Amino acid sequence: MNAPPPVDKVDERAARAARQHEVVAALSALLPARCLLWQAEDVAPYECDGLTAYRAHPLVVALPETDAEVASVLHTCHRLNVPVVARGAGTGLSGGALPHRLGVTLSLAKFNRILKLDAAARTARVQCGVRNLAISEAAAPHGLYYAPDPSSQIACTIGGNVAENAGGVHCLKYGLTLHNVLSVKGYTAEGEEVVFGGDALDAAGLDLLPLVIGSEGMLAVVTEVTVKLVPKPQLARCIVASFDDIRKAGEAVASIIAAGIIPAGLEMMDKPMTAAVEDFVHAGYDLGAVAILLCESDGTPEEVAEETARMLDVLTGAGATHVEVSRDEAQRLKFWSGRKNAFPASGRLSPDYMCMDSTIPRKRLADMLLAIAQMETKYGLRCANVFHAGDGNLHPLILFDANEADQLRRCEAFGADILETSVRMGGTVTGEHGVGIEKLGSMCVQFSPEELEQFAAVKRAFDPSELLNPGKVIPTLQRCVEGGKMQVRKGLLPFPELPRF
């Protein structure tokens, strides 16, 4: 027989049950019964997002169906001082939608309608739960599409894309979510409606849209997004280039940019990753290559011919051992299918993997790959690498087995090492997946205590009670001290008054 739980655990459970009872009672007055879940087996599917290493049951899951319901749930949670964690499709990779044990998970899955598609203005007004790819599908009959294409685009929602400022493989030329959104409508923590941006190219006053986009649900709850649509290029062609040396591949990336070319996509995969995806999708990649580059050109047929010829020149000049240009759309999609399936393919290599997401200056790509190779030995774990090489965004996938406690610990240390190395190289700890819960420690390395405190003040300007997705993105200074990760400027440790061990 198990020993009885300690008294404080029992107290905590009783307090949580009482709180749950109170919140369910309050929300039941606002939502139909089908829109409220709180039994353990019903809330279990919400216990994590795409970062499965961290899990928690929310107190309650609310699935509102109208804007008015969202507003009233927020208003009531604010009155009761209950944290609210907004959630889209749950494909996030940094634990941004990890539930709060004493909070409400606000699922916006039912907000899945395209409200207006204006082909003349090239805009679409959609609810936050509309899937990224569904927007492009709806725009296709007008010869338009929504440019940002994160690899999870068949599943991820535009609301989630806004929360993370999602990128994709075409960012260098077409920009991030921020560059492709005109406005968002949402609600403050108090349940007040607020619009950021507008249908014009700028709005009155401070431009807060860049703050809200990428704020991981901590500043407002977004229910509606107006996106820009762009004309679909008449043609796209993809070059696959093989290299027998990591440095040469890295230099080829810089040479393309130096030649004044902005490719529609520029991606790199290392040998283990190439082998993994080839086995998964049979894209026809060169398995002998140390690294392969995917370079895409799009535009009019004349433009593509001109740019492809220039890129081939540069790639050959940079020492590519083999180059192949897609001969038709089917082959182009085949080339990309490998890259877009890098994550699921890694899932077959190992029981678990952790995907990192830092960005470094392009010129350091080769240095970084070599540093990661050394870390593989140091931490005794394998790592497969895909990079958005055009914008310096890395996705090393660290392979591990979560059933072995020590492997998870080593994997986390490996990941933190990659992030800290990225910051030292002049980069950032997250390029497009967000900080969430996963990279809180690394934020202490990238930002000074004053900067972190300024972030916290920004949060309070939007959400003075700090109820929206608390505990994410911005680490407390105490956490930075306890984690032993402090930015050191001028050789002085901040907070000399705090004890260290």
Add this chain to the structure above:
Amino acid sequence: MSTDEPALQALVDRVRAARVDRTRLAIRGGGSKDFYGEAAQGETLDVTGLRGVSSYEPTELVVTARCGTPLAELEAMLAERGQCLPFEPPHFGRAATVGGMVAAGLAGPPRAAVGGVRDYVLGATLLSGRAEVLSFGGQVIKNVAGYDVSRILAGSMGALGVVCEVSLKVLPRARATATLRFETGQAAAIERMSVWAGQPLPVNASAWWNDTLVVRLQGAMAAVDAAVARLGGERIGADPASAFWVGLREQTDEFFAGALRESQDNPASRLWRLSLPQTTPPLALPGESLLEWGGAQRWLVSAAPVATVRDAAARAGGHATVFRGDKADGVFTSPAPALALIQRRLVQAFDPDGVYAGGRLNRDAPGAG
């Protein structure tokens, strides 16, 4: 950026002192845009001493410059390496600085096609009202670590602090360009611009005035040639075309010269900047109009009452700014109440003592004692 730098340390000291003795500071760069925004309040804080390009790496597509760097100097440096700031910021005078460009947040003719100032900001170092030197963003294109504070500095008009240094994304200059002219009325021009923008054409900038639509194409040589053949119109020579776009950007061309004369003759006449959804039909407002950005930015010379112009812009889903002329009724349109509250609290979050007096964005300075 290190506070060891004397020019920065001097600014930090000045802000720290102002915080203590409750002085207000009015941030000023080259003064080329003194005419724009609400009137400055307080003692001038000259930031031109903090100047110079800190780093420029053409293959990284990023340049980092201090606020007092002359904009012309930065652009010349980029041009040497075949690169540019694609949004072609207006200078409004030789003294224009990089910091002023960011703080004013104004973009030139290609805005609709390529994005505005904030779309090119990758990172910034800010001197806040707490006299803290804070860095946000960085030098890489993809970066979602923390809130994107650096981008809200674009157009912040000094409300949040001194933009000490900024990293900007730069791009290669287009390989080919062509300018075409068409005779057409305003409504037809708006419609035509919207149709063309919906097609894979390299339209980079447009302007309509006086029944003439001028369109600039930019991109790969093959793409520009194909578009010239397809669109027709009258092709304008390279030199007059270049002069036209610079005159438009710097507001020295005929329309804006006329606006200036008008305001001298009639003090009630203002030059308005209307920011509207691009496809908005011609507005029934008295006065002369010039359209840019395919119709998304409209200049209006009018003596109409302020409320009339603001209401018309708001009804169309946009807003109106008094760009030049009588500012007694306010320069900018006020945001909706829920948004205005957040903005006020945000300004306080960066400048709790109101050292910068809300910059030149608002006339009721928040937080100031």
